[in-house]
Amino acid sequence: MATRIILTIVVRVLSFPFFALSCLVEMFDLWNLGSDINLCLEKIDSSADAIPSMFVSALVAAEDHRNALHLGVDPISMLRAAFVKVTRRQIEGASTIEQQFVRTASGLYECSIKRKVREQLLAIAVLRRRSKSQIASAYLSIAFFGTGCIGIDGLRSNCGHDLNMTRPALLLAMIAQLKYPAPLNASEGWRHKIQRRVIYIDGRIAELENRGKTTGFPILRLAAAPDISMNGVASDPETSS
Secondary structure, eight states, X not given: OHHHHHHHHHHHHHHHHHHHHHHHHHXXXXXXXXXXXXXXXXXXXXXXXXXXXXXHXXXXXXXXXXXXXXXXXXXXXXXXXXXXXHHHOOOXXXXXXXXXXXXXXXXXXXXXXXXXXXXXXXXXXXXXXXXXXXXXXXXXXXXXXXTTEEHHHHHHHHHXXXXXXXXXXXHHHHHHTTTSOBOSSOOHXXXXXXXXXXXXXXXXXXXXXXXXXXXXXXXXXOSSOOEEXXXXXXXXXXXXX
């Protein structure tokens, strides 16, 4: 408990400059931030409660395990990514779920420092107006899971119309496709990446549960990762055997 409190304080202190800058940019309507704030809020409100909470819990475990601590940007992840880039010459992601949502909602993907900073400020501004669960649900409602699989329609085409009935292994495979989107023609290499990602996410959920951080998501005791068919659709091992 003490460690979590200290970590929360560190994250909030490091986030304060971003929070303050976001408020200033919004106050003086710089970078046309207001229009994108409204666009993001419209997308959130139009997808209210469309995605079951177990999808959101799996998303947090997979993509943003400090989601409950930060204010829309994760300075610890940013510092880690910078360190890896300098020391290993590798690029690591540091975007929070809020950042991923505003990037997808606004459709801005250009590789520039200005775009990245604007994305961070926009994420903070949106989080001041809507809850983390609302933003995460809205993100999954519009996210790209692969070729021909976008947002809630893509989830329903793979998991069935009632997403509450999605089996855990299939659910994790769909969340894994956020990192490795399904190609038009799925290769053996892609299927292997999805299987490894599913096992990783399952482990993250188990770790959070063991720490007493309830996710609301059933932990998978995977004997094997789900099979991935040639068309890029995950097959639930409980139903494909």
